[in-house]
Amino acid sequence: MKLMRVGAKGAEKPAILATDGTIRDLTGIVGDIDGAALTPEGLARIAAVDPMSLPKLDAGQRVGPCVGKVGKFIAIGLNYADHAAETNSPIPKEPIIFMKATSCIVGPFDDVTIPRGSEKSDWEVELGVVIGKEARYVDEADAMDHVAGYCVVNDLSERAYQIERGGTWDKGKGCDTFGPIGPWMVTRDEIADPQNLSMWLDVDGHRYQNGSTRTMIFGVAHLVSYISQFMSLQPGDIITTGTPPGVGMGQKPQVYLKPGQTMRLSIEGLGEQSQTTFAYAG
Known part of the structure; x- marks a missing residue:
């Protein structure tokens, strides 16, 4: 199933993409595409309904973030061997975990705001893993039972804030609009x-990233198990699992986002995103 949320910001309706390409309204079946709907029981309730029997929604409506009320937005750094190489970083011995603020989450076609004073805003196409069943001290062999599904994430990053301003990476990762899903x-x-999906990202029609989840250092099952040793994972939490090479920081010379540019990105089987960048106007 392809589950989505459509409508104005803060008023999105739960929806499903039917096999004929129409968007069908899940209102009344589930309250939202959130933790409660993404449990095994919630997904079974949705699966029991024929999408073609549901009301059709206007395809021209805004597409919102595909998961609502996200509790934790957990990110993994330097998780692709070829990306680690382009940044001259050693291969991590264990997954690098940081958090993206849930307030950075936006829809896949919403505008991206370049933060005030930013000169090093960057892009990262990533596989998002959506949790559907509570995971606490889960063995790797059982980890996939706790996954509801997957989505495309653009893990936008302000590299100066992330690397040059001291402390952890979080301050360069959680800027408003820096988490389209x-x-x-x-x-x-x-x-x-999930370890054999092609993925790409373009800026203004130029292909910068062209990779595959095959080059992940730590796969999805390992990440779910590993993270669950440090914090419980709840239905509706999202893990964004790292990016392949081709980020702006890895270019020679480095290239960063400017206002008025358009990013397009996609992962095999998970759809496509597109965002236009704007300067912060507050």
Whole structure:
């Protein structure tokens, strides 16, 4: 199933993409595409309904973030061997964990705001893993039972804030609009192998990232198990799992986002995003 949320910001309706490409209203079946709907019981309730029997929604509506009320937005750094190489970083011995503020989450086609004073805003296409069942001290062999599905994430980053301003990475990762997710949350049964998905990102039509989840250092099952040793994972939490090479910081010379540019990005089977950048106007 491809689950989504459509409508104005703060008033999104839960929806499903039907096989004919129409968007169907899940209002009345579930309250939202959130933790409660993403449990095994919630997904079974949705799966029991014929999407073609549901009201059709206007395809021209805004597509919101594919998961609502996200409790934790957990990110993994330097998780692709080829990306670590382009940044001259050693291969991590254990996953690098940091948090993205949930307030950075926006829809897949919403505008991206370059923060005030930023000169090093960067892009990162990433596989998002959506939790559907509480995970606490989970063995790797059982980890996938706790995954509801997957989505595209653009893990935008302000590199100067992240690296040059002291402390942890979080301050360069949680800026408003720095977490587009969607367009859909694709349920786990539709993705045969999350470690074999092609992915790409363009800026103004130039292909910067062209990679595959095959080069992940730590795979999805390992990450779910590993993170659950340090914090419980709850339904609706999202893990964004790292990026392949081709980020702006890795270019020679380095290239960073400017106002008025357009990013397009996609992961095989998970749909496509597009965002236009704007300068902060507050």
